[in-house]
Amino acid sequence: MQPFINIDLGGPAQPLLKVNHLLKYFRGGKGREVVQAVDDISFTVMKGETLGVVGESGCGKSTTARLLMQLLTQDSGELIFDGQGVGSSRLPLKAYRRQVQMVFQDSYASLNPRMTMEESIAFGQRVHGVSAREASEYARYLLAHVGLEPARFADRYPHALSGGQRQRVNIARALAMKPRLVILDEAVSALDKSVEAQVLQLLQELKRTLELTYVFISHDLHVVRWLSDRILVMYLGEVVEIGPAEQLFTASAHPYTRALLSSMPSMDPENRTLTSPLSGDPPSPIAPPSGCRFHTRCPHAKAVCAEVKPRLEAVGEGHQSACLMAQPASPWHQSIPLKEVSHVG
Template identity: 65%
Template sequence: MNSLAPISPADRGGPAQPLLSARGLVKRFPLRGAFWSGKARHVHAVDGVSFDVAKGETLGIVGESGCGKSTTARLLARLLPADAGELVFDGEGVGTFGGIALREFRRKLQMVFQDSFASLNPRLPVVETIAYGPRVHGLPAAQALERARGLLARVGLEPAQIAYRYPHELSGGQRQRVNIARALAFEPRLLILDEAVAALDKSVQAQVLNLLQELKEERGLTYCFISHDLQVVQYLSDRVLVMYLGQVVEIGPVDALFRRPRHPYTAALLSAVPSMDPACRTERAPLAGDPPNPIAPPSGCRFRDRCPRAAAVCATRTPQLLPVGEGAQAACHLNDPASDHPQAVPPERAA
C-alpha cells in the first residue's frame, strides 16, 4: 500500500452528516483542600459546550487563555474524561455500547500539540517515533518504517538526513513536521491542532500552515485548529468558534464572523488584532479587567462584568446560542428582541 496515496475513508452518512459532534461537554477540576473545608469547589473549565465539525472543514477555536480551548480539545480526543456530555463520530457514539470503540476512534482522530519537543520521545530516532504507533496497532515493523520514511518526505524532511536523528538535533519547525507526520501515520480523518504553530517564527509558521493546507486537500482531512493568533485562524479556517470562560459565545463562517461579529466579546478580540493601517490604530483597550474567577462564574452572561453594553437582564438570564444570520450563532441578549435588553434588535437589523 502506498502511504502517500490520497485517502478515501469510509463515509457512513455522506457529506451532510457531521464528522464529529460534541453535545453538552462538561469538565470541572476539583480543588485541593475543598474536601476538608466541607464544601466541594471546582474549576469550571468546560461548561456545556456543543458544536459540530463538518467533514472536510477547518474549525478554528479561539478565545483568551483559560477560556477552555485546550481542555475542549482534550475532551474531543478523549485524553480527559468528560464529567458530562457525549461525542458522536460520523454517526456513531464514542465509547458507548454499539458505538465506535475507543481504540478505533483514536486511530481516526489524532492531535498535534504546541510543545514540539515535549511531544516526542527524546530516546527514539524520529523515524522510530513515527513508526511506533502503527506498529502497536498491528502493522509489520518493516511496513511501519517504510510508511514513516514516506511521511517524513511528505512533510518536507529528507529521510536520509533526518530519519535517525533525535528530537534535540532538530529545529522547532522540523520537530513540528515530525509531529504532523506521526499524526498522519494512523491515516486519521480528523486532526486536532492545539496551538501547533504558536511556538514557531513567522517564516517557519507560514511553511507549516501551507503544508497543513496541502495535506488537507490531498488526504481529505478535517481540522480543529486552536490558536490565539486570529490572523492565522482567519487564513486557515472555514468556520470559527469563540469561547469565553468555558462556554461557546459565537460560532459562524470565518468571513461573516470577522466582518460582522455578533457578540461583544468577539468584537473585542477582533479589535485587538494588529493593523498595518495607520488610520486603524487601537487607541483604547478593547477589554478592561480580567476574566471572572472560573471557580465561581458569575450568574447570567459570564461576559457581563466586562461588557460595555451589559444591562440588568445580563445578570439574571443566561443567553442562549441563537441564529443571527449568515449561518452564524451567538449567545448574547443583544440579538434576542424577547430578552428585555434595552438595546436588543433582531439579527437582521443588527449593525
C-alpha cells in the first residue's frame, strides 16, 4: 500500500536538496541582542546519501535542521528540492513538508500521550486526506516494518513503551508520509548503546529498502562515521568543512575538524588523551570573532585569520574547507600537521 507517490524530477545527478545562503538570526533580550544562529550556509544533499552533520553544542545544527524542515523561516536564502524552489507555486510548503520528515531526540515528547501508536502514525495521512481505514492499515504495516508487532503495539500509548520502542514509532510516523528526505536530529542519542545499535541498523535497512535520503545530526562521531556517506562540520553558525566521511576522518583539512575528531574517545588505551584538543568555550554567537570564527581557538592561526573571512573552497575531490591555510589556491596556504587526528580509528 502506497498512499503517496513520489516522482524523481531531475534524475540521480540532481541534488535532492540544495541549500543556498541560508541565514537565521534570533533577536531578543533586554538589549535586543542578535544571535547569529545560522550564518550564510550553503550545501547540497544528494539523492540516496546520508549527510552527517557534526559540531559542538550551540553551533547551529538543530536550527539548521528546523530550517530544512521549514519549522523555522529563514531570514534569507533559499531551499531547492529536486530542482523546485521550496514555497514556490511549483512546490508549496504543504507538498514539501509531506516529502521531508523529521525524527527528534525526545521520543516521548514527540508523541501525543492521548493517542495510541496506530493513531499517531495514521494522523499525518489523515491530515493529507487519506481515509481512516487506509491510514490505519498503513500504520499497522509500518509498525511491523520497524519491528513492532501490530497486535501488541498498535493500541498502546506512549507511556507503555520503552525509549527504543517509542523511537521506532517516531520513525514509522515519519515514514507514513512516504518521504524522500528524513532529518534525524540526535534521534539515537537518548538510547542506551544496545538499543541505539538496533535503531541504527533499522535506519540503514529502511534507507536501502525505501530509497531514503538522510540528514543525520549527532554529537557521537563514531556513529556519524559509521552511518554517513558525507559529513558537514559546523562551527558557530557556519559550515567550515564538508566532504566524504572517510576522507574527513583520515585527511581532514580544517583545524577545527581535526580538533573535534581528536576529542573522540579512542578504542586503544595507548592512544587515549587526558586533555581536550579544543581549549576554552566557543565564542558567543551574539558577537562572533572577525575573520575566521575559529581563529581565537586555533593553534595554527595567523594575523590574517582575524582579518579575512574564509570561504568554502575545494581542497580535494568533493572536499571543501573554509581555512585559508588549507586551501591550495590561497596565498596563505601552508601544510598543517595531521597529529591532531593521529589516534582516530
